[in-house]
Amino acid sequence: MRSVIKGASYILAHTPDMVVQNGTTQTTERVVNPESEYLSNLPSHLRSFDDCLAYWPNQVYIGNKLPSDLEGVQFPYYDKKCDVTSRYGKYGQMMPEAELYLLMQAVDVFDLIELDADFVSAHKSELEANEAIDEGVMSRVKDGVSAEKVSSLIEDEGALGLYLDGKLVGCCKRAHEIDNNLSAEYMLENLASKATEVLSILEVVKKAGISKEDVDYVIDCCEEACGDENQRGGGNFAKASAEIAGLTNATGSDARGFCAGPTHAMIEAAALVASGAYKCVIVAAGGCTAKLGMNGKNHVEKGLPVLEDMLGGFAVVLTPDDGVNPYIDLEHLGRHTVGTGSAPQNVMQSLVYDPLEAAGLEVTDVDKYSPEMQNPDITKAGGAGDVPLANYKMIAALGVKKGQLDRKDIPAFAKDHGFIGWAPTQGHIPSGIPAIGVARDQILAGNWKRLMVIGKGSLFLGRLTNLFDGVSYMVCANDGAGMESQGVSDEEVRGLVAKAMKDFAATLLAQADAE
Template identity: 45%
Template sequence: MPDPIIKTCSYILAHAPNFVRYGSKPMREIADDPDAVLPSIESHLRTFQEAVAYAPNQVYIGNLHPDRLNDMEQPWYGHPLEGASRCGPYGESMPEDELLALMKLADDFDLVWLDKETAPILSGALRSNPLWKDSDLKKVDAGMERGRIDERIQHHGSLPLYRDGRVVGCVHRHHEQDDTLKAHVLMENLLAKTSGALALTHLLNNAKLRPDEIDFILNCSEEAVGDRYNRGGGGLAKAIGEMCGCAHATGCDIKAFCVGPLYAILHAAALVKAGLFQRVAVVGGGSMAKLGMKFKGHVSKGMPILEDVLGGLAFLVTGNDGESPIIRLDSIGRHDIGSGSSQQSIMESLVLKPLDKLGKKVTEVDKYATELQNPEVTVPAGSGNVPLTNYRMIGALGVLRKELKREEIDRFVMDHGMPGFSPTQGHIPAAVPFLGHAIDAIRKGEMENAMFIARGSLFLGRMTQLSDGLSFLLEKNPGKA
């Protein structure tokens, strides 16, 4: 049986400025000094139009090729794109009003209350979205008396939802003593579900598939849905699938820090190749914990807080259609437990070993997609330009193999790499934001192949000192036999 393909993809951003305060880093800093930190955060938030017109966000939803960023003057936030659209070929940027309404739509346990005055405004906003206009929004319309919302916030551990500087609702806890079901965790999980469902809806729309044509869903979001007896128990894949009407699908969650999306695609490809399932959707929702993660660096440099969007993505893996790029299953690069943890050994495992198996040189891969964090987010916070370092490492491997000269590394980076453009949402930047652009370019004959490389920091969970990584080559379909 031929190797599986990635038929199509979707990418969404949900603008969530009023959730930045609930990101892990802002929340801790606000608790330490609420009078200073919160006003400072609020005064550095962007409007929806500013987030839409931000060039890296336009790349993410497919309106611009990543290489175009090379020609654009930085800082990109200082050079908004005129006439930028919230919609793109891969998905959309969703404003916060629609996100709040969609969050209520995703809520199956009455965890979210919206006040009576605001609820119709939010549901009206969602009705204006072509993908949700026919949804049953009665649940959103209903609304709740403001007094009851205030009472829950003051006495029962509910967290306020904000809009235009005032409280317009809240998220409740669902157990008095269970920290995994407290309001903050449920808010985080609900936003992963909401943004994941938005990504999956766009995927179905892009693929022109009915929801019931999907038969397996793999969720690779960064959340820990569960309860006190099973933290991170899972179930988000089916929760997202249910919300999107995928009645004939089953599924489960894949966890592997930043390598999650690549493991999910690998599993999807294996399930299709084995003939167990025909159409597998891989979906990842956004991570509220990462909102405002580098806000201190941004604020100290007088920049807007750029981590104000939740990212979502979805991919459709199917059997060979004779057209779409194939996942070369003989190209899987693995970081085995015994591989060693130096940067060199990790990159050799993920890049050189697969190339050796395929008989290719480093320069025979048209584009490498590594971790694609937007450097404008990370550099001001002292975290460096992650993609650039990765591309230089791949170039250095070429130098060691005498396939490149050292002075050619900069050129190699320009030709075979790309500037980072992805929001710093943990799993989201892990190579896969380039999949959509790669599928398009390979279909058009502008590229033959692209290698996707993700690395994960397993040590962050304190169970092992190991790192992790996975890679695969996406290649032009040889066509029907």
């Protein structure tokens, strides 16, 4: 049996105040240089929600524009307004900061988020009007507390403030007085990730046209860790998010692999469905507050707005082969093994060419490749260059060496088989997964046959190994062969059983008549 992609969702949450208060670049700066020019200039470089709605890469991310549309926009993108400015898109939505705070309070089951009552009163109706938010979520929104109570929790009990337009509107309390794993900082980080994951799941249930009761497994693949000092990172974001989203028949677990996490998770989910262990699996992740404003210093120094002001999220639904939706090819996976090494040629050989050669394909037989899809507006200003383009050049260069491409074809390869990056630099969020939605649509429309998703991760960040990491898989047009290999369908089995029972009853009647 094969696993198919039933639907995908992508969400963004605009968090300018969180950039200032919670991004690690800014929190570190306040410790080492609290009077820095960067911190004083930062507020004037923050974007409004309307600015973010008019930002081309954001509209591509939620599905109102195609990646090919972005190709026609002159770089850089931050000073070009998109002609579509809707907060809702084909794949999801953009959520303003006020709604995010209310959603964080709604997903909090330990009363850690306290919001000012006046703030709740002013913005509750906005969350209620959100197209993805249901009664189950709204019933969890509390009326709030006094402004004095919020200030007291911050001053006396180590809570972290939540701000809107620079004004204190709430706080996140610590969950333990001593355990640093349950500090207010980590609780806020985890609750923000959980909230954006819940929003992604609610969106994908609608987009895929499935029932919440159909979902029986969730895999979370964000880059956060929840647990106390005895089991730090023990999890489980997946089941916690499923609870709030109302997936009453689901269980789940977390998968971690730094930026490669979503690719590992998709392979695991596809294998679970293909094995018959579960029939409907959601792979999902919320955003990372630590990475907000990560390149903020460079952006401010160059006169740009702070472009890393969005928490990202996504969710993908996988189900058994229906003969229609594109399937994940589990027979030809790319694997960066322990023995692969970190040389670029070895990496691309293991992740791209090994699975292609095993499938009897050449590099041009894949319509599109989706590696690290970071938005170059962010990364070029931050000094990291155009990350997707660098990947395509490496893939093409190895293709030249193998005789599958001519050297003069390298620039065209990037255009014909690649994308311009459009995803926020949230670590796991750009890692291959942003192309799933558009690839599914293009494959169903008959425009593409294959997408290769390439996830890569930096394991050395954990200080346990210097190894690099990566896996890849192909999403392929459904030819119906998987349905044929499954043999008799459930409906056919029921028909056969009914016929057998009818024949048996007829036999008994005949025997009775004969007697």
